[in-house]
Amino acid sequence: MPEQKSILLKISNVTKHFPGTKALDNVNLDVYEGEIHAICGENGAGKSTLMKILSGVYPYGTYEGQIHFAGSEVKLATVKDSEQIGIRIIFQELTLVPNMTVADNILLGAEPGKRGIINQNQLFSDTERLLKDYNLDIPYNAKVSGLGIGQQQMVEIAKALSGNARLLILDEPTSALTIDETNVLMDIIRDLKSRGVTCIYISHKLDEVFEIADRITVLRDGQIVETHPVEDLDQNKVISLMVGREITNQYPPRKPNIGDVTLEVKNWTVAKHSQAARPTVKDVSFKLHKGEILGISGLMGSGRTELVQSIFGEFGKRLSGELILNGEPVTIGSAEDAIRHGLALLTEDRKQTSLILKHSILANATIASIQDLVRYNVIDPEKELAVTYEYKDKLQIKAPTVHSIVNNLSGGNQQKVAIAKWLMTDPQVLIMDEPTRGIDVGTKYEVYKLMNELTSQGVSIIMVSSELPEILGMSDRILVMHEGTVAGIVENDNVSSEEIMLLATGGSLR
Template sequence: MSEHPPTPPGSQDVLLEMRDIVKVFPGVVALDHARLTVMKGEVHAIVGQNGAGKSTLMKVLNGAYRKDGGTIVLDGREVDFITPHQAQVGGISTIYQEINLVPFRSVAENIFMGREPRRFGLIDWPRMNREAREILAHFGIQLDVKQPLLNLNVALQQMVAIARAVSFGSKLVIMDEPTSSLDEREVATLFDAIHRLKASGVSVIYISHRLDELHEVGDNITIMRDGQTIEETSLASVSKLEIVARMLGKNIGELRREGTTGFAERKVDIESAPFYRAAHIEAEPVLRDASVELRKGEILGLSGLLGSGRTELARILFGADKPDQGSLTLDGKPSPIASPRDAIREGIGYCSEDRKAEGIIPEMSVRENLTLAALPTLTKNGIIDPNEQQAIVDRFVALLSIKTSDVEQPISQLSGGNQQKVLLARWLCLNPRLLLLDEPTRGIDVGAKAEIHHLIETLADEGMSVLMITSEIEEIVEGSNRVTVLRDGQTVAEFDRAQIGQDAIIAAMAEGSDPMPDTVEV
């Protein structure tokens, strides 16, 4: 599919044209005369660092935000959607990073929510279920549409969201980071769905930080930086490196020298004896025989496919969940950790993969989120010392170059990369000896990613241990001193620095695994 020649810009098959779009927030110009042109039936990629204006542009398009200037022409008519609902009726659907469906309701209900087919004023269940099956079959998916949505894995839930969008008769589907929580096989399913959309004449706007995917799935690309459109071109005519260079506003030579991740070669001696060790951990429903060891000053990569038990193991190390079987040993003694509080007392921190659900307190300010775990050390006679708190906040905002207009700003208004930095700072200000990082760079732009890589490495050099879970194999290969591989809840391989190689890790992750575990049969 990706071999199709991109539709040349300027032909009359333009579906959407956004011109001179301006959007101003208090203190920030989010969009500064941004442009976007999408052809009929194309997959159009938009890339840019966090804060470049991609998401704002999409929200202006789908009616979540009102624009402050510019024009939007859809299918030859000027439009200005006031609500997402209007946009949907007008033919624009958005698939969000976090899936906006109702988990307890059935698949069919989710697809038809708000437009349930009726007979004599009552819901026509047989018809609704039948049509839901037909729509999904169009994407090559067969499943029981009467089961609650929460039974499905994230990828299938996303398919349901896409099916819903298509059943609205959308002309344009916006996908914002659709693959951020998918594993490789699920990504393939998604791409297949995108190709089917394209074949039926629907255009797709595809926003992703995973640049590798773009050439595989996209036709044309719009590159944004600082609220402006920097370049519009066909994907065939630019390399990945060129895209990164334009996004960052750097030249290609600089990037070549620095590599694609922010990790440099480390030559440090790591103590041979582990201080924290989990042996033969079993925990329903995922972990069956998982073991891991952590040594001072090392970056341990914990690798495995989605669902292999990586997050579950990290949560057990942090005391957030309890194992059914197996032993935890800390400093040579049985581990006293029974709760996150205990773990923190022992100098262990944990950054969850799900920032929104398990990391940030959205209503609270950057300052309060940053110092949340440190409050015990900031309290004198029961009263929080505001000066000391401010000093810590100032130090870490500067140290991690957290971009915020004001530390009193609610954290929910920050970009994903900056939220992640605040959460890292939440732990770093406690000076931990072990940091468990679950997908620390998910949904974060290239620039912030490299900064976080660099930071992890600096911390390890200073003697902190890091357990890093990531789906990006380059991060594991370039960043880890050692790699432990999980498959189906079992530790299946360990690699030392010298042995770490992409192919060996992938082989261990995939070897012998059941090829069909996440297609749900009817």
């Protein structure tokens, strides 16, 4: 006799339309009390939309169907309503207030105090206790704007845990976390489970899903494909349910054709930021060749992002060292300079630096290459449309038209628009900082194929990534950073992830 499970959450016949899109199509799903239920699916499958219905972001009346929670039907009007009944969500896109402290953010809306006067001391001590309780290593009085994006994510998690959650929803919580931070999160979730909290877990990282989940549901094109206990599935099965076909190889075959040095970086040093506690870049030197993919690995905070941002001209004068492009010394003092010299930088944080969310796909994609689309001093609208559609197809950007507003795209599809924008500039050096963050397995393969295509045409690529398999799967050489310096540059043959980790943590190879 199978054990009788009690149902905490029952989703019945839920359908949700957006203009031009049916995001959810008659979804039926039961989530058991106390289980960790993972939801997998390609970019745009409808995962976040379903979670926004469960958390009151899309209120009752804006979708069809019913939600039952703890035995009764709920008709949520706001996020507050969902919190009241014990549903807590950590959104895919961070929602913290950058100018406030960690403590203020965590207890925002639930500050201790009387008659509207906040008790600061209690606020700080409550937060400190909460952070300690969950082993989160973040100063409660730090300003959020000075934290790395991984730490910001941990603050989001602490914020969700500050209420009494009965159902915790995590929508891609680890996309910006380090391995250590991810492990802390996994422990927290297990701990919450042992205290009876139910969890819905969304991630494109199937390793994690298989580590933590009791059951997995796959969504495709707004429909539930199947739900199974984790023991009855493996990663390949989940992938094929997600994309509707088999994917045997995660990295496309690569025939490197490496030429002369395109870019040389010599004794590159970045002076300390005014506000950041992060280490700076210290005396970094390396060469990048035509047609090469140079992977940059390192722990979060090791200076990888600062390195590429500074090469791209983002730190103006706070630098010393030399940049030599095609044999000529160059000075790059701004992003405009960088673009003029044929550099492109896909940033790690698309929301803050890459995209104008209220503008269309077309406006965002063409913004960095607009000069190329001008004829007789005016933008050629046909050309603009044609190239944007070309990249929409190439990258499988899921949206009704190229005029769709970027804010309305799913997270992964926003990332694809940012990639399209830089590819359109036709760069000779393409720098990609965490290029596949939030992108589903099928599309990752397409992005990798594109990278290979570009290098075979002579483009040089620098790829910063926290995903070791991706570094090992795609790079010709690997530069490992540790505390702002180069810990080593290794050829990618027979090097193991352990060796990379060793360098990244300050050790040395033999």
